[in-house]
Amino acid sequence: CVSIYLSEQHQLTGSEHGPKRPFHVEPRNIVEDDPQERVSAEAAILNSRVNYYSRLTASSDRLLSPPNHVIPGPEELYIYSPLGTAFKVTGSDHSSKNPSIITIFAIWNTMMGTSILSIPWGIKQAGFTLGIIILIFTGLLMLYCCYIVLKSPKAIPYVDASDWEFPDVCRYYFGKFGQWSSWFFSMVSLIGAMVVYWVLMSNFLYNSGQFIYNYAHNVNMSDSEFGTNGSDKVICPFPNTDPGGNYTTSTVYFANSGNETSDVSFENWWSKTNTIPLYLIPLLLPLLCFRSASFFARFTFLGTISVVYLIVLVTIKTVHLGFHLEFHWFDTSQFYVPEFRLLFPQFTGVLTLAFFIHNCIITLMKSNKHQENNVRDLSVAYLLVGLTYLYVGVLIFAAFPSPPLSKDCIEPNFLDNFPTSDVMVFVARTFLLFQMITVYPLLGYLVRVQVMGQIFGNHYPSFFHVLALNILIVGSGVLMAKFYPNIGSIIRFSGATCGLALVFVFPALVQMISLRRQGVLRWPSALFHTFLILLGVANLLAQFFM
Numbered sequence: 431c432v433s434i435y436l437s438e439q440h441q442l443t444g445s446e447h448g449p450k451r452p453f454h455v456e457p458r459n460i461v462e463d464d465p466q467e468r469v470s471a472e473a474a475i476l477n478s479r480v481n482y483y484s485r486l487t488a489s490s491d492r493l494l495s496p497p498n499h500v501i502p503g504p505e506e507l508y509i510y511s512p513l514g515t516a517f518k519v520t521g522s523d524h525s526s527k528n529p530s531i532i533t534i535f536a537i538w539n540t541m542m543g544t545s546i547l548s549i550p551w552g553i554k555q556a557g558f559t560l561g562i563i564i565l566i567f568t569g570l571l572m573l574y575c576c577y578i579v580l581k582s583p584k585a586i587p588y589v590d591a592s593d594w595e596f597p598d599v600c601r602y603y604f605g606k607f608g609q610w611s612s613w614f615f616s617m618v619s620l621i622g623a624m625v626v627y628w629v630l631m632s633n634f635l636y637n638s639g640q641f642i643y644n645y646a647h648n649v650n651m652s653d654s655e656f657g658t659n660g661s662d663k664v665i666c667p668f669p670n671t672d673p674g675g676n677y678t679t680s681t682v683y684f685a686n687s688g689n690e691t692s693d694v695s696f697e698n699w700w701s702k703t704n705t706i707p708l709y710l711i712p713l714l715l716p717l718l719c720f721r722s723a724s725f726f727a728r729f730t731f732l733g734t735i736s737v738v739y740l741i742v743l744v745t746i747k748t749v750h751l752g753f754h755l756e757f758h759w760f761d762t763s764q765f766y767v768p769e770f771r772l773l774f775p776q777f778t779g780v781l782t783l784a785f786f787i788h789n790c791i792i793t794l795m796k797s798n799k800h801q802e803n804n805v806r807d808l809s810v811a812y813l814l815v816g817l818t819y820l821y822v823g824v825l826i827f828a829a830f831p832s833p834p835l836s837k838d839c840i841e842p843n844f845l846d847n848f849p850t851s852d853v854m855v856f857v858a859r860t861f862l863l864f865q866m867i868t869v870y871p872l873l874g875y876l877v878r879v880q881v882m883g884q885i886f887g888n889h890y891p892s893f894f895h896v897l898a899l900n901i902l903i904v905g906s907g908v909l910m911a912k913f914y915p916n917i918g919s920i921i922r923f924s925g926a927t928c929g930l931a932l933v934f935v936f937p938a939l940v941q942m943i944s945l946r947r948q949g950v951l952r953w954p955s956a957l958f959h960t961f962l963i964l965l966g967v968a969n970l971l972a973q974f975f976m
Contacts, residue, residue: 527797529800530799530806533797534810536797538811540787542737544623544630544921545781546740546784546818547844547917548918549780550823550840552776552781553565554827556771558769558828560769560771561777562824566820568782568785569815569816572781572786572812573809573812577805580791580792586602594792595789596792596932597613600936608936614931615928616789616880617880621906621924622924622925622927623783625907626917626920626924627866627870628910629911629920632706635709637845639706640700641856644851650851658834658835661750662750663852664848666839667839667847707907713867714871717870717871718878719900723872726868732861733869735865736858739857739858743855747826747829748829751829753828753829754828754829754830764833765837766832767837776973778926784815795807826840827840830847845858874900877899877903881899926969930966930970934962939959939963
């Protein structure tokens with residue numbers, strides 16, 4: 431079925447003309463409860479009036495557009511079928527809208543992802559003080575660019591852009607190049623997220639299996655792991671990363687096992703990089719080939735539970751460990767990192783993906799009941815996301831026990847700084863594992879829809895087309911999990927790459943072109959938006975020198 435709207439020359443755009451509304455066609459059957467109910471006399475009169483106005487004006491003349499009182503209200507919207515039947519829509523748009531609190535929570539829930547695990551590592555790379563400043567500054571820049579994206583369809587005159595997404599806006603301003611490049615960089619963010627998911631799922635599956643095996647066989651690894659003592663043990667998986675220390679990388683052995691041959695066999699079959707990434711293939715590859723992803727969408731609530739549990743976990747660990755801070759502004763000590771470090775671009779790359787929601791913000795905001803509050807709700811959502819990142823990043827960094835461990839031991843996935851035997855961390859890893867198993871097919875579905883739709887014009891051209899695409903995606907995840915399982919670097923590269931186009935370059939250019947066409951572009955605005963473009967380019971280039 432298709433919905434019939436006013437022809438393009440009669441669509442009411444702009445605040446002074448009122449919103450676009452549907453009008454009645456001349457049907458033979460309009461059905462409500464009775465299949466044979468005829469069209470009402472009032473609807474027929476309204477339809478005749480609209481047709482009369484349609485014949486008065488040419489396609490380029492908007493002076494004789496039908497006035498608002500001629501066009502039916504939203505409560506009289508019909509869906510018209512080419513087969514000759516029109517069905518009245520039950521309910522109205524107003525009833526399906528969400529209040530501001532739901533919209534804010536939806537944005538927060540969508541933006542919260544795997545990047546939260548790398549925020550403490552990013553603060554360590556930038557330095558504690560500089561890391562906090564960069565997080566706030568980057569969040570504000572990302573909010574402004576997201577605001578540009580949100581209002582970009584409304585700034586296009588004489589065209590109904592109410593159903594447009596940002597790639598459509600890019601196509602309007604930059605032609606096919608804008609459409610394809612925005613599509614490409616959107617794919618970079620999605621595939622980058624899927625690669626990170628595969629690395630993390632391998633990590634979580636390995637540690638969860640290790641926990642179960644150690645518990646079942648009464649294996650104690652606490653004496654063989656380099657870390658602190660006590661009930662809240664914190665470990666340093668690679669202690670030789672401390673530039674000021676004299677540590678050597680310790681090899682982890684199974685202690686008190688009682689059966690050395692069995693343990694060696696288990697270690698060979700249960701390897702984080704050699705075997706676990708392959709074990710995930712028979713589980714996830716068939717799920718990616720499902721024609722519809724609606725089943726997995728029912729489990730998205732697991733993401734909210736996982737983030738809330740992570741916040742609780744961080745709070746409890748911080749209370750038990752306490753704060754361990756010393757301020758060394760530029761010099762490196764044995765246990766602490768400087769407050770300002772030249773590695774800070776690694777953190778900006780991570781934050782570009784952590785605050786990235788620009789490719790779907792228009793869709794999320796369409797469901798907001800009070801459209802006039804969109805900017806306020808978007809700002810509040812970004813504030814909550816920024817506070818969440820600050821809370822997790824600052825507490826993990828501050829509570830990391832230095833001495834005896836160096837702050838440089840903080841891992842790109844901060845859960846790796848806790849031993850496999852930690853029950854609370856085991857629960858967190860299990861939650862995250864099941865969440866990612868359900869979200870991964872959703873991401874694959876989005877990639878398939880966009881890739882197949884762009885290339886073949888069909889979201890599911892054939893099983894073999896879909897299988898070939900999924901093998902490429904899964905293969906990239908397996909290779910990264912085996913040879914370069916550093917989620918911090920994967921996140922920063924994918925974030926800086928997709929952010930270059932969708933966060934900095936395209937929004938800044940769209941804003942300058944829009945202001946110039948309105949005749950209100952001034953040199954301070956042009957300088958600022960040019961600075962945004964240069965910032966995005968520098969953010970990407972810097973990742974290759976870190």
